[in-house]
Amino acid sequence: MEDLKLKAITAEMNILSRSDGSVIISQGDSSCIVDVNGPIEVNSAANIDMNKAYVDVLYRPKCGIPGVNERYKEKTIKGLCESIILTTLYPKTQINFQIQEMDDSSGIFACAINGCNIGLLNSGLEMKFNMAAVHCVLDETDEIIIDPDCIEEETLAFTRVQKPKRISGKYKADFTFVFESLKDSLISVHTNGSFSLQKYNEALKLSRQACRKIFDFYADLVKKCSVVYIKNSILEYI
Amino acid sequence: MAQELLSLQGLRIDGRRQNELRQIQCRLGVLERCDGSAYMLHGNTKVIASISGPKHPTKNSANKNRGGDEFIFNVRVKFATFSKNGERQKVVKNSKKLGEIEINLKNIFKSVILVEKYEKSQLDLNIEILQTDGSEICTVVNAATLALIDAGICMKEYICACTASLTNDGVALLDVSHLEEICGGPTLTIAALPRTGDHEQSVAYVELSQKFYLKDLNKIFDCALMGCEKIRGILDEAIRSNAFELVNSELTNN
Amino acid sequence: MKETILSNNERVFVEKSIEEVLRIDKRQLTEFRNLGIFFGKKYGSVLVSLGDTRVFANVSCEVNIPKTTRPNEGTVFINVEMSNEKMSESCIVTTRILERTIRDSRCIDLESLCIIAEEKVWNLRVDVSILNNEGNVTDCACIAAVSALAHFKRPDCTTSGDGEFIIHKSSEKDLIPTVLHHYPICMTYALFKGKIPIADPTLLEERVTNAGLTLGINSYKEICSLHMTGVSLTSPFLIQKCSEMAAERAKHVVEFIKSTLEQDSIDREKSNVKGFKQSIILTNVTSNFCDEQSIDNNAEEISEVASNHDEIIVVSQEQKFKKIDENTISTTKWKDENEETSSSDSEIITLSQSNQEKSKVESMQIDSSDDEEKETIILN
Incomplete structure (x- = not known):
């Protein structure tokens, strides 16, 4: 098997001044901005939950109005965030996620999930664990590739009429695995295409190793600014 | 379609001179059930405006206002389906253009109505445009002014609106019709308080379509402001004669 | 999200300081904030930051039937989305200002978007998304929309006589850039008491005064749109003055957009496209960068x-x-x-x-x- 590589990740937190938590994340060729707000007042009375917070996700695609694909992604991310956030600490409130897709190569879903996690870290909401999403594909030669290169999506200039295929012609299947940080166990899988179970297990194993790298990235990111916060808080005591 | 906006003799497409207004007719108190109403005819543009209020705020408006003590001013503008020449006008919900017109009207009138006198109350303005032939916003603003006066709402001054355009040779044309809008140059719409003078705060609303050179801004502005003055005279006359009639009819009744 | 209430103290403070020719963020009355334009990897997407206000715009194209009144022109559709309510007042106003500045001023060559007259034309769709509103969203949105249109390249197509046409991939035929006759830019001035114009208001200044004047102007000193927002009365003399100030600034902004576009095309030729990563300031404490890492297949960890x-x-x-x-x-x-x-x-x-x-x-x-x-x- 070739040397497998996880693409370069760049992220900056706190970029939107009016949000509780925000991040711009660029993973390989995909990039997105995630905006976390909460706890805030609930929008509609139907969503008020006396015991916990209501999580609302809005996924904005690059072109056009959000459609069924976006609703699907929103639902997935909502489920993930509900399990991460200690929602019982914020009853009768709402936590909003807004994801703006900026550059889409095939790994945008994983990028968005990672962005949501960093956004949560930045917002100061209580979390049970971190999550990391890894995207990998099964190409025609039955090789697994983690975080593939940008696929020349010819039709991406078009809006709804000619929506790009979910998997580009070259790949047989693609997987997005989401892991949690406590025991590296799998919390969510999203697949497209057809694959054998053996390949699935291989992809899972590789992605699990890749997710460690992403958790390290989060740790580095937080370490940098935590030093500043700690220094500042010490200064207050002096 | 490439007709000359201004012929060699100085006549426009409809035979007017460059600084002539179209025929304006207005009547106040056309609808009996409303607190105030007005009907305005400007060339071929016909508009009916009606005011309901000042009254106790309705539940909906009170909710939107979130419990404040402010004066609530609701505006609804509607184009009749038969208003445009040729095609039937489709009724579009949440149309952005209509939404913008409503917001603009709200802002224009809030700047002249003496808001302190109408706290905790609501005023509803309904505009129905029966026929369009250019300068609709102008006619709407003028009709609304008349309706407000008919309803007895306190205002600082009359708000008059007028349009002006520019030919290719840089001659300013007053009061553009629909044809001149389409095949002509840029159209400037102004709603202003004509009496307060040039350097004072007098302009409440400006709208521009298409583009033109910065140096021509002065010319076109002056032309439009002059038009506002003329319209003010016409409105004033209509209001006074209406008041005169009312007083006369009261006297004869008694 | 509900906005926090503006206290009377804040309002009075801002008004008084403006009267003494002082702004809260130490700018001059006529000074604009820093402008940053970052293009993405795909043609037509751009992230613009004006101070802390951030706007993302994306242009996409689609084949459509043309309007009956203009059968041989393409169409442009502009959509502005804000984060809070869907069709709030400010959203409508911003959309209409953009439509007037970009569409009605005819800055895009619509006839070049025609494929088959009366049957098929290109419809350009501009999606503008307001990410962070820290004041003066209109300006930012306008610059984003115009830059995105200038950056966008559509696929080439050939028509055969029977009404059939083929849209070519970028590998077959080069993509065609959009033809812009001129670059209209919006400038917003907040008006305090109808007399003092403040360029590029921040959110606080906007909320205090509510009244403003938005001018759409291009680098040739042509006014493309004029719009007064909020409840205010101004003099025509003031409008004239603001237009002149705006004309000066418009030249600089258009030059900046053009130079960023050039830089982007040079980068693309060298295959050195950075995409939106450029907007991430790596020296900040809140950012992190991690290069490519290889994954060990046999790790025992x-x-x-x-x-x-x-x-x-x-x-x-x-x-x-x-x-x-x-x-x-x-x-x-x-x-x-x-x-x-x-x-x-x-x-x-x-x-x-x-x-x-x-x-x-x-x-x-x-x-x-x-x-x-x-x-x-x-x-x-």
Whole structure:
């Protein structure tokens, strides 16, 4: 098997001044901005939950109005965030996620999930664990590739009429695995295409190793600014 | 379609001179059930405006206002389906253009109505445009002014609106019709308080379509402001004669 | 999200300081904030920042039927989305200002977008998304829309005589850039008491005064649109003055857009497209960068327990029924008619592939000495 590589990740937190938590994340060729707000007042009375917070996700695609694909992604991310956030600490409130897709190569879903996690870290909401999403594909030669290169999506200039295929012609299947940080166990899988179970297990194993790298990235990111916060808080005591 | 906006003799497409207004007719108190109403005819543009209020705020408006003590001013503008020449006008919900017109009207009138006198109350303005032939916003603003006066709402001054355009040779044309809008140059719409003078705060609303050179801004502005003055005279006359009639009819009744 | 209430103290403070020619963020009355334009990897997407206000715009194209009144011109559709309410007042106003400045001023050459007259034309769709509103969203949105249009390249197409046409891939034929006659830029001035114009108001200044004047102007000193927002009365003299100031600034902004576009095309030729990463300031404390990392296929760090949790073990069909633990979320189970409860040690590995349910993974021990082949259990 070739040397497998996880693409370069760049992220900056706190970029939107009016949000509780925000991040711009660029993973390989995909990039997105995630905006976390909460706890805030609930929008509609139907969503008020006396015991916990209501999580609302809005996924904005690059072109056009959000459609069924976006609703699907929103639902997935909502489920993930509900399990991460200690929602019982914020009853009768709402936590909003807004994801703006900026550059889409095939790994945008994983990028968005990672962005949501960093956004949560930045917002100061209580979390049970971190999550990391890894995207990998099964190409025609039955090789697994983690975080593939940008696929020349010819039709991406078009809006709804000619929506790009979910998997580009070259790949047989693609997987997005989401892991949690406590025991590296799998919390969510999203697949497209057809694959054998053996390949699935291989992809899972590789992605699990890749997710460690992403958790390290989060740790580095937080370490940098935590030093500043700690220094500042010490200064207050002096 | 490439007709000359201004012929060699100085006549426009409809035979007017460059600084002539179209025929304006207005009547106040056309609808009996409303607190105030007005009907305005400007060339071929016909508009009916009606005011309901000042009254106790309705539940909906009170909710939107979130419990404040402010004066609530609701505006609804509607184009009749038969208003445009040729095609039937489709009724579009949440149309952005209509939404913008409503917001603009709200802002224009809030700047002249003496808001302190109408706290905790609501005023509803309904505009129905029966026929369009250019300068609709102008006619709407003028009709609304008349309706407000008919309803007895306190205002600082009359708000008059007028349009002006520019030919290719840089001659300013007053009061553009629909044809001149389409095949002509840029159209400037102004709603202003004509009496307060040039350097004072007098302009409440400006709208521009298409583009033109910065140096021509002065010319076109002056032309439009002059038009506002003329319209003010016409409105004033209509209001006074209406008041005169009312007083006369009261006297004869008694 | 509900906005916080503006206190009277703040309002009075801002008004008084403006009267003394002082702004809260130390700018001059006519000074604009820093402008940053970052293009993405794909043609037509751009992120613009004006101070702290951030706007993302994207242009896409589609083949459509033209308008009946203009059968040989393409169409442009502009959509502005804000984060809070869907069709709030400010959203409508911003959309209309953009439509007037960009569409009605005819800055795009619409006739070049025609494919077959009266039947098929290109429809350019501009989606503007307001990410952060820190004042003066209109200006930022306008610059974003114009830059995105200038950056966008549409696919080439050839028409055959029968009304059929072929849209070519970028590998076959080069993409065609949009033709812009001029670059209209919006400038917003907040008006304090109708007399003092403040360039590029921040959110606080906007909320205090509510009144403003937005001018759309291009680098040739042509006014493309004029719009007064909020409740105010101004003099025509002031409007004239603002237009002149705006004309000066418009030249600089248009030059900046053009130079950024040039830089982007140079980068693309060198295949050095950075995309939106450029907007991330790596020297900040809040940012981090991690280069490509290789993944070791045979790493032993991963605990065996974890890996055994999730793998699906393939089994064959001749199988005795195995007890399924009650806590697992499973939707199918295969029962053997001769039910034999197996030993308490043997359990079943389950994996939930559903994204919606919170998946629980139960670990089961597999009796490795068991020679029997096991069944596949696939769950939804």
